[in-house]
Amino acid sequence: MTKMPNKKVPQRMCIACRQMKDKFDLIRIVVKDGIATVDATNKANGRGYYLCKDVNCIEKMAKHKSFQKQYGFELSQQLIEEIKNNLN
Numbered sequence: 001m002t003k004m005p006n007k008k009v010p011q012r013m014c015i016a017c018r019q020m021k022d023k024f025d026l027i028r029i030v031v032k033d034g035i036a037t038v039d040a041t042n043k044a045n046g047r048g049y050y051l052c053k054d055v056n057c058i059e060k061m062a063k064h065k066s067f068q069k070q071y072g073f074e075l076s077q078q079l080i081e082e083i084k085n086n087l088n
């Protein structure tokens with residue numbers, strides 16, 4: 001009878017470590033017209049990608065050579081800084 005927890009947090013996959021985590025433990029990156037930004041509101045329109053709020057995952061992505069090819073946007077230094085600013 002206790003199968004369903006009262007609070008159900010949506011699960012999303014981190015694109016760096018490929019682990020499923022609570023949405024609130026992840027940073028959403030939204031891509032619109034080929035431009036990626038950090039979606040602090042979690043409500044922006046566009047293709048969304050998720051990354052752990054973990055500097056290791058962010059660094060891993062930053063070193064990913066075929067990243068742009070795979071996901072269709074560039075993980076620029078500016079974007080990385082923006083992501084790091086959203087870790088807290």
Ligand SMILES: [Zn+2]
Nearest residue numbers: 014017052057
């Ligand atoms: Zn991760």
